[in-house]
Amino acid sequence: MQFEPVEAPKVFNMPQRIGVYICECGPNIKDAVEMAELLEEAEGHKDVVLAQSFGFLCSPDGKEFLREEIRSHKLRRIVIAGCSPKEHERTFREILKEAGLNPFLLQITNIREQCTWVIQEKKVATEKARALLRGSIKRVRLHEPLEAKTIECCADVLVVGAGVAGINVALALARKNRKVYLIEKEPCIGGRVARHEDLYPDMVCASCLIEPQLDAVLHHDSIEVLTLTQMAEVKGYLGNFVASVRQKARFVDLNACIGCGACFEACPVSVPGLFMGGMAGRKAIHVPYAGALPNVALIDEDHCLRFQGASCRSCLESCPFGAIRYDETDGIRELKVGAVVVATGFSSFDPGKDARYGYGGADNIITSLEFEQLVNSTGPTEGKILLANGQPPRRIAFVHCVGSRTEKFNEYCSGVCCLYTLKHAHQARLQLPEAGICQFHSDLCLPGKESQRFYRMVLTEDRIRFFRLLRPDAIEIRKGSGSILIAHTDTQGELEQNEFDMVVLATAMESDEGIGEIAGILDVKLGENGFFEEADARLDPVSTVREGIFTAGCAQEPKDIPSSVAQGHAAAGRIMGKLEPGERLPLEPMACEIDPETCSGCLVCESLCTFKAIVREDCEPTVSINQAMCRGCGVCAAACPSGAVIARHFSTQAILSELRGLIG
Amino acid sequence: MTRRIIIDPITRLEGHGKIEIRLGSGGQVDRAFFQVPDFRGFEKFCEGRAAEEMPTLTQKICGVCPTAHHIASVKALDDLFDVEPTEAAKKIRELMHTAFIYEDHLLHFFYLGGPDILVGSDDKRFGKNIFGVIGKLGERIGEEVIEIRKRVRGLNALVSGSPLYPVCGLPGGVSKPVPEEERIGIKEIARDALAFARRCLKIFEEEVLESREYVDLTHLDAYSLETYYMGMVDGNNRVSFYDGEIRIVDPEGGEFEKFGAIDYLHHLEERVDTWSYMKTLYLKGVGWHGLREGKESGLYRVGPLARLNASEGLATPLAQQEYERMFDVCGGKPVHNTLVYHWARLIEVLYAAERMGEIAVDDQLTDPEIRNIPVQSPRKGVGICEAPRGTLIHHYETDEAAILKRLNLLVATQNNAGAISLSVLKAARAFIKEGRVSDLILNRIEMGYRAYDPCMACATH
């Protein structure tokens, strides 16, 4: 794929035959300048075959007039003086096209917005208009006809992360029969949501909610799910990415295993569960958790005796389906896709980073996620809220804004913690009618149409006590004798201390710890707070600055489930709007090019290109600009110390000759 | 209307020059002007530049002796930043400086001034130039000169970056160490350079000292000038190119003044002529009394002969022998005859070769410690070295950001300016009779200044 302009010499040797048209724009221009002088100015220039004024060039008559003029006078280049190019450049380019001229052989002179509308004195306005006109006439002689080339593209999509966001991207695309590769670094899909018990505000069962979606994903013909898989490398650009993904060995055949668990009994190695971290005990061969999908076992190399050198075959012998594959190895796959969606989700702030929360210093100080596991019927306590000693807690404290809304860690508000903390309190109340339940917060963030009702319900029915903090982190948690002490400063600045036997920390949502590596692989800069930067935070929040790379869910910023799903759908929509199977992709006609005869390969430009369009292929002495990725901003052209960048339409020569016209 | 004899341009020297001789009514020589029509203004346009750029910037004063300017400049920076170069750096600098003086002196002997005495002036078969010299002495010697200059310049390229323009000088050191494995090569070059230096003295012996014409000329008062002499000396008053104190002897050879770089302002002064861009230096202690010889005149001379006159010997054995022999033959110190500059120059070639040999075997030469980074904030720095054509002084003053505020440059040939004018006048008076001139006579006059190996680019800068 290369972009061939009509090479300059040929064009310049042709008679230029420039036509200059001045739009009177009713009185707007006609009455504000000496039209005759302008026409005289124009006619005075080499190659200008005629100059004319016309009432309203943008009117149907005006357009017809122009078309006719271009044809009848065999004009090769057109200058139109009138309103701002922002108004009608497109319009008039169309006219040129219709009249058989390349649309880029047009130059608009803005003598309305930037002249007659702001200059009262006719003489001054005329003088400026003449100068602007001179510039345009000198410039247009150097215009090159440009054509928008197209390239073929692939409409398949790679989705990274099979959480609720990624799954919904996949499903939305698959519904339109787009081929989707859904990769997930965990052995199972569904992400965080699949491991929640019930969801606010209506306390529906999370797994019941998402299970059908997971099922649909796993069984959809045009979705290929790759678990235990991570991105290794991504080359290319919108419509033409090549992604290499690395798949870890599972040592169990996905298609043969039905997760019957026969091998679990047989496996001699027990891996103890963790209370903190909310993990149940398991064997070396196991499924991550009951109900995990795909419901297929995997072997944990760190514990399996075979991988410690022993010759154990218990699982192999016990498997009724012959699904065990000891010889399976990690593998690399190359996927050809047109777009990539990053839906890698979030990590939760590690409260151990701040001593004030006493995390790790005492039993029974846990994070909300750990609490989430605790109340989960598939969790270590089958859903019972118990202390480390197996007793039910009598006094539970929920602490808000742990690691968020503080310059020390994360300035932002994660936006969802308040609601799930209310939910947790509610869940606790349902199990422990007599327990004392408190919340420590400095503000409550409860957006959304259902939240306030839920809050009122918790407030009124659940007998929760709220302590308001002076600042989000005006709190000190430490181990007491047989209990946990929480000292906090209230809004009056009074210091108060209370005792609890379980503390749940609502930790900030942070970008997934792997996101840096992924951003590196995708060559997309992360924003200051560690999340992906949007192409436009308001108007294009699902696109990254690199064309063809999109985000969904918490990879962009903290979100709750509905927003994650919504953004998943949005990403799918953007992709379907950009890539149509079998359709070719139009390129930016003003894309820059490198003159390989001049480029020294000094790489100055490469680092400047926001769109990563400039690359030096290995063992190539010079760089080249990918025509599909360049947006024609010309920053490289201004920076190249060799003058090796050929900027289209805004070439240095064109700008210089416009300058000469403006000042000369 | 006075008659004028004009030599334009004067030739076989670096830079631009014209001679205008004015004859009286009787055809006798009234006056002679030695004019230098070029000027660039380094002392102004280096202002505002960054101090650390000076060694590579000011060396462009002269493409023939850039190494000397590079050395003087970098020494001025050492002083400016008050930083002592490492031992290795000093050795590397001296090596390149000495090697450079070696090949530059050869350039003069074979290409520029030498032809005057190597190609007899009556000999019409050959032009007085390198091609004539080769014609006279044979292709072989030509090839050898070219070869050895090439190799010595190659050595400088190796040590300092470019055979012509060294770039390695930095305050407190140099940019690049000499790897131990290069030592053998350097030793070989030094060895062959020494052999060729002796060869040159032999040539001088046979072609010059045994040539009646030259010997007669050396006895003419036309080429004799009784002046003060200035040169840099080491602790034992022996000639030193790279570092030391400035010693001035009077026309009888007695020590007149001795001072360190920083004090040069108390000893030297320069005057301006409206008809030349070359300023004329003279001894402040004596003062300017016009173009006159003798103890009462502030005129002094620099360069090879002056260095030998102003010193008490040379630090290497073979050179010392030749040194003694020269003064023997010429009847004691100081020698005033300008044409003897040629001999003195070859003795310095010998000394340079021997010195190169010494440095080549110096352990410190290949020490990797080549730089000390300045820590002092800069103010004022003076750097002095002996350029092939004489004493060279760079003087910089900066702000605390090390941006040049003021600088003063006293460049080798400027020291000789007065002497050169007087030499031309004396030669003109001696050879022009009743206003009659011939190419031979003009050449005789030019020999009067050419022996100095003047560099006008330097002299005007």
Next chain:
Amino acid sequence: MQGVEPKIIVFLCHWCSYEGADAAGRGRKEFPSGNLREIRVMCSGRVDPRLVLEAFRLGADGVLILGCAPGDCHYKRGNIQALKRIPLLERILQQNGINNDRFKFDSVSAGDGEKYARIAGEMVERLRGQGSKNHA
């Protein structure tokens, strides 16, 4: 050389500042537009230092480069690339005898005709005081 009407070259980026200049027009702002000579580029980062130097060589009395507000660049960082060149360019101009009243980089957002009129007006005023560069 009083009373000379300064001519100022204004480089405007297609996406923001050019729009801002148009906005000044739509709002019929009062400012010395007659002294300005606008020239459109796609991005302020496209303004090659050569263009600025050439503008002065040709006799411009002042040069304005106006880009998008920080963070709003249509090409993400083009305006920052432009900004990075400014301090060195200012000093080069100074060393060539062109003082910094004659050269300014700033941002004007698409709607901000007010700011455009102000910035341009200020430079014209400053330069009216100084007369033409060619006689400075």
Next chain:
Amino acid sequence: MPEKPKIALYWCSGCGGCEESVIDLSEDLLELQRRADIVFWPVALDSRLKDLEALGNGEIDLTLINGAIRLHEQAHMARLLRRKSKLVVAHGTCAHLGGIVGLGNFHSVPEILARSFREVPTVKNPGGILPGGFKEDSVRGPKLSGLTDKVMALDQVIDVDYYIPGCPPPPELVGEAVWAVLEGRLPEKGFVFGDRKTLCHTCPRLDSKPEQISLKGFKRVHETKWDMEKCFLPQGVICLGPATRGGCDSRCIQANMPCRGCFGPLETMEDHGAGILSFIASMIDAEHEDEIRRITDAIPDPGGLFYRYSAPHSILGGGKGPRT
């Protein structure tokens, strides 16, 4: 046997390094003398002005002129040689772009003269007299040509056929140019001998140049040590290689010093400083004006550094305001 082609060499305002680059042709110099007739070369031969004036127009086949034009007399000599010569080559950076002497354009002629002849501490000039530029005066001495208002490159005074860049040019390039002409292999007019690309292209350290260079500060050469194997730029040391024509055999880099731009810019970048400025700015790792200013303050003399060899040929001429 046909007459040998005639060659002339002349030195305007410069240091003579270009003359050395001819002498450094070494044995090729002897070859040159065999194959051509050197009719005018004051540095090495006893050729006088009158010999030159005696030649007919266009009688010289090739003239190499080095040095910039700083004196009226040099402009006159350049025109004279142009008349006498079929081909004129601007030999070395001063003739090509103005060179070091072109730094004089950052000051006015009176400033320059005053400094050297009135102000320096050693000068004793109570009358405050200045050399040059006055009518002949038999008492004071012969007429001395005055300084031109601005330093000019050769092609700002006469029409130039080819250029040999470099301060000084490597003898190989001089040879290349001379043989090309003597053997009738004439390049297109205006051809610049040397590489078609900038120095990075052939720099021995190119492989160590990272794709992205982000600098929080620049270091001046006397302030820091650097890795002898690696590209200077990521080490914060300014090297002008990316903006400077190659063909010098990276001699400064070989000596472990950064490029100072003596080969000038490529034809495609008429203004050396602009190219240098752009690539240096692109390496600055800052987005806020005051930090950018802080970082660039470590480049105290951009004009003198970026236009060190090309002020007269720069867009603003290095002078105070545009040249008229």
